[in-house]
Amino acid sequence: MTSTEQQPFLSIRDLRVHFSTEDGIVKAVDGLTFDLAKGKTLGIVGESGSGKSVTNLTILGLHDRDRTRIDGEIVLDGQDLLATSERQLERLRGNKMSMIFQDALASLSPYHTIGKQISETYRKHTGASRLEARHRAIEMLRRVGIPQPDVRVDDYPHQFSGGMRQRAMIAMALVCDPELLIADEPTTALDVTVQAQIMDLLKDLQQEFGTAIIFITHDLGVIADIADDVLVMYGGRCVERGTKEEVLRTPQHPYTLGLMNSMPSLDGPVDVPLSPIPGSPPSLLNPPSGCRFHPRCAFAEKVPGGLCSGESPVLEVVDGRGSACHLPKEQRSELFADFAGTRHN
Ligand SMILES: Nc1ncnc2c1ncn2[C@@H]1O[C@H](COP(=O)(O)OP(=O)(O)OP(=O)(O)O)[C@@H](O)[C@H]1O
Ligand code: SF4
Ligand SMILES: [Mg+2]
Numbered sequence: 001m002t003s004t005e006q007q008p009f010l011s012i013r014d015l016r017v018h019f020s021t022e023d024g025i026v027k028a029v030d031g032l033t034f035d036l037a038k039g040k041t042l043g044i045v046g047e048s049g050s051g052k053s054v055t056n057l058t059i060l061g062l063h064d065r066d067r068t069r070i071d072g073e074i075v076l077d078g079q080d081l082l083a084t085s086e087r088q089l090e091r092l093r094g095n096k097m098s099m100i101f102q103d104a105l106a107s108l109s110p111y112h113t114i115g116k117q118i119s120e121t122y123r124k125h126t127g128a129s130r131l132e133a134r135h136r137a138i139e140m141l142r143r144v145g146i147p148q149p150d151v152r153v154d155d156y157p158h159q160f161s162g163g164m165r166q167r168a169m170i171a172m173a174l175v176c177d178p179e180l181l182i183a184d185e186p187t188t189a190l191d192v193t194v195q196a197q198i199m200d201l202l203k204d205l206q207q208e209f210g211t212a213i214i215f216i217t218h219d220l221g222v223i224a225d226i227a228d229d230v231l232v233m234y235g236g237r238c239v240e241r242g243t244k245e246e247v248l249r250t251p252q253h254p255y256t257l258g259l260m261n262s263m264p265s266l267d268g269p270v271d272v273p274l275s276p277i278p279g280s281p282p283s284l285l286n287p288p289s290g291c292r293f294h295p296r297c298a299f300a301e302k303v304p305g306g307l308c309s310g311e312s313p314v315l316e317v318v319d320g321r322g323s324a325c326h327l328p329k330e331q332r333s334e335l336f337a338d339f340a341g342t343r344h345n
Contacts, residue, residue, distance in 0.1 A: 007078065008035035009212050010059075010180060011220045015072035017051070017058050026284045030053040030236040032072075033317075036229075038179065039206065041213040043244065044225030045259065047281045050233040052216045056182045059214075060099055061089035076180065095125040097180040098173040102188050104165035107172075108157040113318045114141070114168045115153030140171035144201055147157050150232060164192035170201065184216045199226055220263050225247055228322065232256050235292035242321040250333070252323035254299045257336055291326065299327055299335060 017029040029051040036042050044052050057063045059074055074081040076097065081089070093099075101107050105279040108117060118140055119133035127137065134153070138249065141149035144167040157165055160254055166186065173181060183202065187195040203226065206213055223230055223244060230247040232240040240253040248343065251257045258277035279296040282288055292299045300308040303326045315324035327335065 009038045009077055011073070011075045012055075012059070013073035013075075013185055015055065015058065015074065016070065017063065018066070018069045019161045019196075020041040020067040020069070021285070024285050027043065027236050027287065028284055029058070030284075030287075032233075032236075033315075034231055034238065034241065036180075036212050039210040040228045041215055043223035044214060044216045044233060045218065045230060046233035047218070047259075047277075049281045049284065051236040051284075052233055054183055055233075056099070056214060056216060056233065059180075059181065059233050060093055061086065062093075062099075065186050079195045082266050085154055086173050091125070092176045094173075094178070095176045096119050096178060097182070098178040099182040099184065100166075100169050100173045100186045102185040104162070104169040105157065107169050108165065111156055113154050113156055114160065115155075118153075118168070118172045121172055129339055130240045134188075136175060137171070140175050141168065143205070143306065144168070144169075144171045145176075154255070163190055163191060166190060166194070166198060166265070167201070170198070170205075174209075174211075178211065180214070184218075185218070186215075187222070187223060188217070188219075195222075202226065218261060220248065232259070235287055236284055237292065237324070238315055239293065239325070240323040241315075243316065246321055251336065252329070252332060254297050254321075254336075255293050257339065258296075258298075261339075268276060291324070298339060302331075302335060303327060 012032060012034050013030055016027070019026040030054060034042065044055070046052055054063065057080065058070060061084070070082060084092070108114070109117065115134060115137045119130070122128055122133045122136050123130070138149045139154050141153055146152050146164060146167055157168070160168060186265060187198050190198065199222070202213065205211060215222070217223060218280040227244045230242060230244050231238050232247065234255050239257045240247060241249065247256060251260060256281035262274055262276045264274065277296055282292050288295050288309070288310050289298070290307070291313050294308040297308065307326045313324040313326045316322050
């Protein structure tokens, strides 16, 4: 996002993903714009139902096609993905772009060995021989830290622990050196130690291959560890973006501030009480008028004229930094400091 390259590696412009349901149109993603450069990690953070997974499944072309309307632009390395056939997309998946999910068991087949699954992915995209692909699978398992990879390659997924399965899925996702890796809460189900190991692994692999990574998480601590840039989503829209330092040190949107206050401080005292954001995420069938965050926002009353409930704030982005809020910029730091002060007293 902060890249000054003329043509970013991945460019998303005004993306809208709307689902037709019996109850009406679900506006799961509603006007999302961002860029990602090679070798960089974009963290996408937001509460449940904010549109994080739908955004990324749409990039991969894995969305539910029958009842979905997609508008906007997704361009990967100069290729317009929304104009790409399903067949071509299938070729790109696993090869140019791939994804790791929260639940490795759901992504791995229980009927085939880990090695077979990794090597078949490799063969499908490279045409390598069985033997070459087996060597490659062992090599990938070794790289992701599986002990005795030449033996464990013949194990089935149920013979691996949760952390090892997650590593195996990463090995499968990376076996063709994808240029874009989308990681959707890949460490949420794991204990803290394994989580840290997997994050280190992703960082190492990124350094080695220059992979661009989109990392989706609820956890700002994970963002602080792995991301270069951050995009905060609320109700299908981006409410704030910037570099990790900008967003985490000087949040400009009340929702980002709310997220930070609802999580243990990254570097502050451990005894500060947490304050969850009141209320719940908006319905995407019938989103609130104006700013979608207004029913939950502690600052809406500071904006005169009912603007917050009447008019949708525009996301203004300058040099990759921006937020969508009606509060005057010059008042935010003072208001936000007071808010944090109230909480800590
Ligand atoms: N195929 C679909 N049909 C209708 N609605 C859908 C469909 N897929 C997702 N949605 C809705 O779109 C919204 C965004 O969902 P999404 O899975 O992207 O959220 P998320 O931010 O990834 O949440 P979580 O953190 O819980 O994974 C949700 O309200 C979800 O119910
Ligand atoms: S626009 Fe209003 S309701 Fe929305 S975040 Fe800003 S102050 Fe809160
Ligand atoms: Mg999700």
